[in-house]
Amino acid sequence: MENECLSQLSYDFGKLFENGENYDTIIQTGNGNNRKEIKVHSLILYARSSYFRTALSKNWVNREGGIIKFKKPNISPKIFNYILKYLYTGKLDFNGYKPIDLILILVAADEMNITGIVKYLLQYLVDNHQNILQNDPVNILQNILHHEVCSQLREYCLDYICERPNLLFNSEKYLSLDKSLLLALLDRKDLFMDEIEVWNYLIKWSIAQTSIIHNIENLTNWTSDDFNLLKEVISEFIPLIRWLSxxxxEFIQYVIPFKKILPENLIEEITCYYNNSKPKLSLPNLPARKEPLDSILINQKHLSIISNWIDDKVSEDIDCIMIPYTFKLLFRATRDGFNNEKFHELCDNKGAIFVVISLPNSSNLIGGYNPLDWKPKFDKRHGNNWWKTSKSFLFSFTKNTSKGVISRISRVNSLKSDKAILYNEQFGPGFGGGPDLVLSNNQLYCKSHSTYPDSQSFISAGLTKMENYEIDEMDPSDLFSYRDFTINKA
Known part of the structure; x- marks a missing residue:
């Protein structure tokens, strides 16, 4: 009954806002051709908002013919209308609004200290940051760059862009990126791009900031003034390039043609490096960036957790930069087929690997780590072949990492480690003597949790249809080798 009454009250106030009957205030929003007057009721705004309690107070109010006139030209009519509707009805509905509109609503609501909108809209944008970046990443990033209320959202968006830089740099709009935003991106160690790509995109962006109109492919027509203009724009970015990567x-083909814009001693220092000397670089010797992760199921946070488990470290200690392993995708079911024979063709005798599985209608991923080769112990005709190890484990973690990663692990029962890994050419990857987890074509099967007892909290007994699964090969990474520092080789 109470909810019905509140719903009716919200509806009635919403209709009052729509028809504007008995209004006593006109709010002038927007400017130019996008200017609009909205008729409202000062009593409702006064009761619902501390901002309007001040703005409509006797000391500030401006009346014309008994009507309060309030101007807010920096907020568009569409955005202001949403905020006013919330103040009247107490309802929030984000459906039907473009991501950029939602961000403008967030910024405007923060400016007017309307915490009810800020709290829920900010969480909504953080939870959906991957989706809102898909169509217009440049515009989104530009609009959240300088607003403090967007700081949390900005970090999530930059993390996502660093993992998928092509989303940004394949857009023609990237040429209009704010300089401070591009500086922030290139300063990050987790920007997963080849360094020569970074350089080439930087050159194109820098030229777009000047009046240079010559062809970048032919520098013979460039004047000294052209190079000086480019040098002035690009100078702040030079220390951020990982030159030794x-x-x-690549250096001869793409960098040397622009040597006139580089510090004089840099060419000599890098040439010494290529000649197997050990130059003393005048610029910071920055760690190499990572290569993009070839996965549609997991991200760097997941890899960091798996790496910590392998090394018996605390799983919550997430460092997406210093991951001590390289990962190479061997098998993806939606690409290679839900086929046991194909799995063995691509994954047998590859050394340590891990499996990640996505199930329909589930917010979690499950999987397992095998530190051994996947291969038969005896003749393949013997059926089940079990391998002994105490280092394997089964795991589960959340797909969406925007709220952090909820992770669980089940290590081997020490009394049953002789059946930790299951090999059978008739099936896909298998774990445990139960079996605790075995894949076959597009199905997952668990009979019991005997070898990995804690897995019962995240793997259900019986048959389950799979949505997708991936298998990655992993090897120790040389964190101290500058030129060869890679992750997730595609």
Whole structure:
């Protein structure tokens, strides 16, 4: 009954806002051709908002013919209308609004200290940051760049862009990126791009900031003034380039043509490096960036957790930069087929690997780590072949990492480690003597949790249809080798 009454009250106030009957206030929003007057009721705004209690007070109010006139030209009519509707009805509905509109609503609501909108809309945008970046990442990033209320959202968006930089740099709009935003991106160690790509995109962006109209492919027509203009724009970015991650061939082809914009001693220092000398670089010797992760199921946070489990570290200690392993995708079911034979063709005798599984209608991923080769112990005709190890484990974690990663692990029962890994050419990857987890074509099967007892909290007994699964090969990474520092080789 109470909810019905509140719903009716919200509806009635909403109709009052729509028809504007008995209004006593006109709010002038927007400017130019996008200017609109909205008729409202000062009593409702006064009761619902501390901002309007001040703005409509006797000391500030401006009346014309008995009507309060209030101007807010920096907020568009569409955005202001949403905020006013919330103040009248107490309802929030984000459906039907473009991501950029929601961000403008957030910024405007924060400016007017309307915490009810800020709290829920900010959480909504954080939870959906991956989706809102898909169509217009440049515009989204530009609009959240300088607003403090967007700081949390900004970090999530930058993390996502660093993992998928092509989303940003394949857009023609990237040429209009704010300089401070591009500086922030290139300063990050987790920007997963080849360094020569970073350089080439930087050159194109820098030229777009000048009046240079010559062809970048032919520099013979460039004047000294052209190079000086480019040098002035690009100078702040030079220390952010990982120069030693660029091969000698790439350096000669793409960098040397622009040597006039580089510090004089840089060419000599890098040439010494290519000649196997150990130059003392005048610029910071920054760690190499990572290569993009070839996965549609997991991200760097998941990899960091798996790496910590392998090394018996605390799983909550997430460091997406210093992951001590390289990962190479061997198998993806939606690409290679839900086929046991194909799994063995691509994954047998590859060394340590891990499996990640996505199930329909589930917010979690499950999987397992095998530190051994996947191969038969005896003749393949013997059916089940079990391998002994105490280092394997089964795991589960959340797909969406925007609220952090909820992770669980089940290690081997020490009394049953002789059946930790199951090999059978008739099936896909298998774990435990139950079996605790075995994949076959597009199905997952668990009979019991005997070898990995804690897995009962995240793996259900019986048959389950799979949505997708991936298998990655992993090897120790040389964190101290500058040129060869990679992750997730595609």
């Amino acid at each position: 660029i091969s000698s061939t």
